[in-house]
Amino acid sequence: MSSLSPRVGVVIRTKDRPGFVTRALRSVMDQTYPGWRVMLVNDGGDQPALEAAIAADGLAPLFASDAMQALHLPASIGRSDAFNLGAQTLDTEFVCCLDDDDTWAPGFLEALLDLHDRTLPLAPDLGGVAALVTAVREDLVTLDGTETLITLGEDELSHAFRRTDFFLNPIAYATYRHDLYPVQWMLNRQAVLAAGGFPSAFNVMEDRAFMTLFLQRWRVAILDQKLAFHHRRTRRKGDTQQSIVLNTLDNPSYDWRLFSDLAKIPLNSLPDDEGDGASTSERAGALLRATAATIIKELNDETSGLWHKINGETATLKARLEALDARVGGVAAVPEAATPPEAQVWSLWTELGAQDAGFGLGVDTPFLSRLSLSMADAQPGLMMHASQAQNRMVVQIPCTHDWAALELSLDGLVKRGHGLRCELIVSHPTGYLFETALSVTQRDRRGRVSQALEVGHVHSCPPGGSVRVVRDFPVEAFERDARCKFSVALPRQASDFRLILHDLVVSLL
Structure with missing residues (x-):
């Protein structure tokens, strides 16, 4: 922390999750904005x-300074009031709600403050700002007797989280057509307190009930950058005891229907929460907004049901057509890369071009600019042929021995505040298991070089079929003095092995 007077206060509410909270604290420490x-x-x-x-975790000295303060409550006061107490205790201009299991990209605070200061002169009713979010799927596993968080990839978010409106739409938010998690926003602290903070009675969806009221008085501007990370644990749908290691999303132990309805703008009467001095026209305006939100919600429910029906029927029809094509052609259908061309920072077919290419390979010798074959030793017969017209690249390896991997250098593809997504499509006539991982090479202070595979996942390519693999590596994976590669580790001791690759794409997160 610098001597700069803090503009931003960060409330982190926690209860018996020390393994999560240190990660959240580190996320704040890594911010490029020091105030x-x-x-x-x-x-x-x-x-x-x-x-x-x-x-x-080496964080105790910060709690001995003004940078961090801990409020240890003798008994639980609930999720909502825990945030409210933190917001009331702070004396900063802004407040953020960083749940103990969520994180930010290093540029989160700096980028949002810049957006706020640029937007406020044009929108005097600006009450806060927010960034876009990435949903990170993870699991808590025990490795060598120690509980460890393992990143499993990225969860798909609904369109409501991916809209590109400049301001958060109050009616769209009230009808779940525009959405935010608390990890995404930074709000004016006094405005938060004036709106009443999170409602005390809520133990779930408290942020939605709060934001629905907040948007009746203030605007929230949205930065079109993914700088927030909402972490989700797997197996949550089987949780019936509100386990502290699982988050509340889709958790059956919470009464979602009750709190979802309580979070809506009330429609049954003129609302009382406009304040004692509110005029009849102001209260009638609030009722009109509630009516509009209710009507749109009904339409949304109807169209959503219709969309799911059409989508399900389309998926069934597509699967039947693909199966028919496979039987007629004698080959399984190969999926296409989901990453649009405009989002790609590197792709196999862009690098190759329209011309076919074929040549012998050397171990650790780059080809197609970024690819290389990593093996324990060289051997004759290492060859590659690639054809965009045939939509496949084949790497031939006489014997994989104890180690063989196709690796893609990621150097120069990472941008500040971003992670990387690697998308891979492979097929094989007989099938095999393979692993994808982040290969990290770094040098210590004595100049010694070490190499390790991190966040490895094992995949299965089915016999006569294909598989599409998407691996997301967050920004934290690249914030060190190291060289990184996307590694596709092949089966051990495989003879006359052929890696058949249909696409390989890298994009920013």
């Missing part, structure tokens, strides 16, 4: 365990 202050609200959780985790 922040953290209010960590321990909502009745185990204080010694939390303090031990903070000390083990």
Whole structure:
């Protein structure tokens, strides 16, 4: 932290999740904007365990300064009031709600402050700003006796999270057609308090109930950049006990119907929350907004049901056609890359061009600018042929021995504040298992070089079929002095092996 007077306060509410909260705290520490202050609200959780985790991660000195402050509550006051208490205790211009299991890209605060300061002169009723979000799927597993978070990839978000409107639309938000998670926004703190903060009675969807009211008075501008990360654990749909390691999304142990309806703009009467001094016309205007939101919600439910019906029938028809094509042609249908051309920062077919290419390969010798074959030793018969017209590249390896991998250098493709998505499509006549990972090579202070495979996933290419693999590597994976490659590790001790590649695409997250 610098001597700059903090403009941004960050409320992190936590309870008995020390393994998560240190990651969130690190996310704040990594911000390029230094003028922040953290209010960590321990909502009745185990204080010694939390303090031990903070000390083990080297964060204790920050809690001895003004940078971070911890409020240890003797008993839980609930998710909503934990945030409200943190917001009231801060004295900053803005407040953020960073849940203990979520993270930010390093440029989150700096970019949002810039957007706010540029927009405020044009929109005096600006109450806050927000960034777009990436949903990160992860799991908590035990490795060598230690619980470890493993990133599994990216979850698809609904269109409501991917809209490109400059301002968050109040009616669209009230009808779930425009959406935000708390990790995405930075709001004027006084405006948050004036709106009443999160409603105390809510233990889920409290942010939605709050934002629905907040948008009746203030605008929220949206930055068209993915700088927020909403982390989700797998197996949550089987949770019936509100496990602390799982988040609330899709969790059956919460009464979603009740709190979803409570979060709506009330329609049954003129709302009382406009304040005692509100005029009849102001209250009638609020009722009109509620009526419009209700009507649009009904239309949305009808069209959503129709869309799911059509989508399901289309998917069934497509599967039947693909199966028919496979039987007639004797080959399985190959999927296409989902990444649009305009979003790609590197692709196999753009690099190759329209001309076919074929030549012998050397171990660790680059070809097609970024590709290389990594093996324990060289051997005769390493060859490659690629044809865009045939939509396939074949790498022939006489024997994979103990290690063989096709690797794509990612150097120079990463941009500040972004991660990378690698999309791969392979096929094989007999099928095999393979692994994708991030290969990291770095040099220590003594000049010694080490190489490791990180965040590895095992995949299966079915016999006579194909598989599309999408791997997302967050920005944190590239924030170090290291060289990174996307590694496709092939089966061990395979003779006369052929890697048949139909596409390989890299895009920014």
